[in-house]
Amino acid sequence: MTLASRVIPCLDIKDGRVVKGIRFQGLRDAGDPVECAALYEQQGADEIVLLDVSATPEGRGHALNTVGAVRTVLSIPLSVGGGVRSADDAGRLLEAGADKVGINTAAVSRPVLIAEIAERFGTQCTVLAVDGAAGPTGWAVVVESGMKRTGLDVVEWCRKAVAVGAGEILLTSWDRDGTRSGYDLDLIRSVSAAVTVPVIASGGADRAGHLVEAIGAGASAALIASILHDGDTTVGDLKQALTAAGIVVRP
Amino acid sequence: MKTVTIVPTGTANTASVVAGLTRLGAAVEVISTAGDVQSAAGVVLPGVGSFGAAMGRIESLGLTAALRERIEAGRPTLAVCVGMQLLGRGSEESPSSTGLHVLEETVSRFGDGVIVPQMGWNRVEPDPGSRFVEAGWAYFANSYRLDRVPEGWVGSSTDHGGSFPSALERGDVLACQFHPELSGQWGARLLDRWLQRVEEAA
Numbered sequence: 001m002t003l004a005s006r007v008i009p010c011l012d013i014k015d016g017r018v019v020k021g022i023r024f025q026g027l028r029d030a031g032d033p034v035e036c037a038a039l040y041e042q043q044g045a046d047e048i049v050l051l052d053v054s055a056t057p058e059g060r061g062h063a064l065n066t067v068g069a070v071r072t073v074l075s076i077p078l079s080v081g082g083g084v085r086s087a088d089d090a091g092r093l094l095e096a097g098a099d100k101v102g103i104n105t106a107a108v109s110r111p112v113l114i115a116e117i118a119e120r121f122g123t124q125c126t127v128l129a130v131d132g133a134a135g136p137t138g139w140a141v142v143v144e145s146g147m148k149r150t151g152l153d154v155v156e157w158c159r160k161a162v163a164v165g166a167g168e169i170l171l172t173s174w175d176r177d178g179t180r181s182g183y184d185l186d187l188i189r190s191v192s193a194a195v196t197v198p199v200i201a202s203g204g205a206d207r208a209g210h211l212v213e214a215i216g217a218g219a220s221a222a223l224i225a226s227i228l229h230d231g232d233t234t235v236g237d238l239k240q241a242l243t244a245a246g247i248v249v250r251p
Numbered sequence: 252m253k254t255v256t257i258v259p260t261g262t263a264n265t266a267s268v269v270a271g272l273t274r275l276g277a278a279v280e281v282i283s284t285a286g287d288v289q290s291a292a293g294v295v296l297p298g299v300g301s302f303g304a305a306m307g308r309i310e311s312l313g314l315t316a317a318l319r320e321r322i323e324a325g326r327p328t329l330a331v332c333v334g335m336q337l338l339g340r341g342s343e344e345s346p347s348s349t350g351l352h353v354l355e356e357t358v359s360r361f362g363d364g365v366i367v368p369q370m371g372w373n374r375v376e377p378d379p380g381s382r383f384v385e386a387g388w389a390y391f392a393n394s395y396r397l398d399r400v401p402e403g404w405v406g407s408s409t410d411h412g413g414s415f416p417s418a419l420e421r422g423d424v425l426a427c428q429f430h431p432e433l434s435g436q437w438g439a440r441l442l443d444r445w446l447q448r449v450e451e452a453a
Binding site: 002003004005006041046047068071072074075076077078094095096097098099100119120121122123124125167168196197198220221250251 | 261264265266267270271273274299300301365366367368369370371372373374388390391392393394409410411430432433434435436438439
């Protein structure tokens with residue numbers, strides 16, 4: 001098997017700008033989405049994730065424009081999430097230029113949404129985004145940008161979502177998001193062992209060693225945000241380090 | 252300007268195909284009739300969702316015979332992902348549907364022990380005689396694939412729990428299991444080579 005491990009820059013988008021916070025709060029400006037996406041593709045990114053973190057209908061309108069503008073320049077896959085509540089919402093994002101659509105809070109409230117999107121657009125289009133917070137036993141699913149803790153167990157939820165049509169899991173550790181303290185490896189291990197679809201590790205990357213650990217723990221891909229936006233490293237540097245660690249990446 | 256027409260097999264991903272071709276200077280239109288399939292200089296058959304759903308769209312638009320004729324004649328046609336699978340006789344994914352049946356081969360699901368869907372970048376190695384494909388990395392997003400390279404076609408191969416045909420070509424027909432429109436500069440060069448054939452054959 002030669003499928004390469006992926007390095008995926010994530011752009012959190014609000015009102016047409018890239019932003020980044022810590023544990024989903026205290027957002028600061030991090031640039032223009034089209035410029036960022038083009039730069040990261042040039043650096044060797046395998047895919048781009050856009051997360052619309054706007055909370056308003058106006059923001060959602062901006063997001064469709066942003067998806068269209070990024071699509072025009074981007075020749076690698078574009079996965080878009082944030083605020084998707086129906087198969088029609090997913091359809092609008094795909095028409096605007098997304099290749100995959102992430103669903104999160106709405107899937108927790110109405111799990112049949114996963115099947116509705118998968119049946120209409122295919123499992124390869126259907127990404128379940130899960131935000132997990134560590135608890136006394138395992139991890140609880142958190143929703144509404146981390147504001148609300150549900151009673152759902154992350155591993156159980158992922159297993160169930162894959163059974164009804166999720167083709168990929170974007171797994172974010174709420175505890176680690178934006179903290180640059182490394183991925184939650186136990187979380188990655190637990191979910192990867194429970195599902196057959198690819199798992200994207202997210203939340204906490206600070207250096208190449210963290211990506212190596214995440215892939216070693218079973219992730220098919222590693223999501224990065226803060227370390228790129230701050231200009232501390234490039235996708236190319238990270239991939240070189242992964243190659244040196246014996247991990248197959250697309251050069 | 253090179254004009255290419257797209258068969259509307261569904262909504263997903265069409266924007267990426269259009270963007271990829273537009274970046275290379277092509278004008279892109281959407282087909283609606285069998286006459287369009289016959290007269291177009293270049294036809295793109297994108298694949299989205301399931302085999303059965305895509306084939307259902309083609310049948311309801313009455314495009315089946317025109318597409319089959321065009322592909323059998325080797326006229327410039329680009330089939331992507333499920334679009335490639337539609338060339339086969341049928342698919343495990345949708346057992347009640349018949350494909351375009353240009354090929355006798357069928358489509359089956361990846362076996363156990365590998366990540367399914369195959370989602371990400373994998374190596375593509377062309378067989379000798381390929382006019383379109385260079386060795387390199389392509390982006391895949393599929394759970395099913397054709398079993399083997401049919402006689403009379405030049406294949407390219409990729410390994411995901413065993414080798415499978417990741418591209419097929421005959422005449423000016425190019426079928427890719429991967430997404431050239433999402434495969435970076437390598438994919439853009441591949442699309443450009445096919446567009447050149449569209450222009451020369453027009």
